[in-house]
Amino acid sequence: MQAEPLQESTPAAACPVGGMSRDGLTEPKCPFSAASPGSIKVGTGSGKRPPRIKCLPFIGPIRQFTGDVLPFLNETRQKYGDAFRMPIMGNELTILCGDDAIALLEHDELLCTTKSMEVLMKAVNSRLPGTFDGPQHKFYRRIHSNFLNRGLERERRDEIIKVVSKHSSRWQPGDTFDPLKESQSQTVDVLSHILNGEPFPFTAKELSTVVHTLIFATYGHLPLWLALNNPVYKKAQNKMNENSLKIVHRVRTDPKVKASTLLGQYLDFPPPDNLGSWEDSDLKIVPIAAYLAGYDTVASAAAFMLYQLLAHPEWLQKVREEYQQLSKESEGHVDPMQQKVLRAIFMEATRINPPGALVIRYATKDFQFHGYTIRKGDEVIVQISSNHMNEKIFPNPEVFDPSRFLGDDATNLKRTVLTFGSGAHRCTGAMVGPLFSQEMVSYWVNHFDLELVPGHDKPKVVAVPFTQPMNLKVRVVGPRAA
């Protein structure tokens, strides 16, 4: 088949995915406006496949892929270029890196999420994830962005701090804790209060069983029948489904609950035409999805932030000075948007260890990327963190230096950090996620003296699949004077 170049000069506004029309999702082809000319073409072209990396057959580089995956991918990229393939437990993955790969995420024309979403539809028996690709997805995104914004954090700040302070008030001098586990349990309670209108109603074990089973089933590295038939998972998933149906009922019957929950916002937006109206069963995924998307990500960011602050006392000092100054000026709790130093800590911690460094997609048709053929149906991983360790953009990229993000000229640099992804599926929690992480970390370090426990003072970075710091331990030295 003849390669067909994408229409690079077509204005983005004419793209059907960009909102002009609900029809014609695949034709005419949308341009990827940020891609370099000629780098992406529709059609099989020469048929030359991206190189397969040298690794164990079938199993592949599983240890590196589930460990500190970024240095591994960066090294592999230097050796093989911006497109390469590898097996992981029998699945063949095509990895795409660099700005042209990120440009592919602009819309769902060539790479879509459908196969991952089918897993969720099946597991939770909801049609909602089936609306995730194509023009109808903008309705979903609008629901989220109207609710998950700065105003939500501002209105609910007292409640957020109350939840965080309740958890942290259990800390006694001499206690030690794993910062990842602690931030996970605080994060889910915050998310549950603020998005679902209730204290977190499950055990940590139930949550982690459901979230990790669904994530691994979605990522395709666990056969679906095996994942979804595990009795421990089934029991926990049923409990979550039943609880979600109760929230759906509350939202449908109580206008106050409707107004104050993420689920409630869906009732103001009809589903795509072919779905008729939202059934209770469709909506029950919303409270669960808040955990799926927010639990590991917010918690990982907070745990890495805490680690970096305790490992860099000079920055901890700056964060505390900023907080003390803002406390004097504010009537209530300090506004996390004003904590510029703390935000720079968030940026730098997630530049080095982005909670979601990779995103998964499936090729909708044959296309060429940098002259290599990607086939319809290929499982494609795009490294959204491609530029995070680029020394031309971040001199001494390994060094933790939040000052990169301070100052008036940091705006363009901030855009190169893709902690929240890019394009059609960029994180809709990108506004509240960092604010929740900041609020937790700010509370911890401004109300307690904490230290890393020797022997557990360096994280083992793993990707499961979110990047997480394992094996860290923090000791509570004592409360700080107000």
Ligand code: HEM
């Ligand atoms: C620091 C915290 C967070 C990080 C680092 C993060 C990261 C990401 C990333 C990288 C993506 C892109 C996935 C892709 O392209 O396939 C994403 C998508 C998403 N995130 Fe987040 N996230 C965070 C917090 C949250 C929170 C608190 C929520 C809200 C509950 C949320 C909801 C979502 C949703 C719904 C999507 C899918 C959006 C779409 O498909 O249009 N995230 N997130």
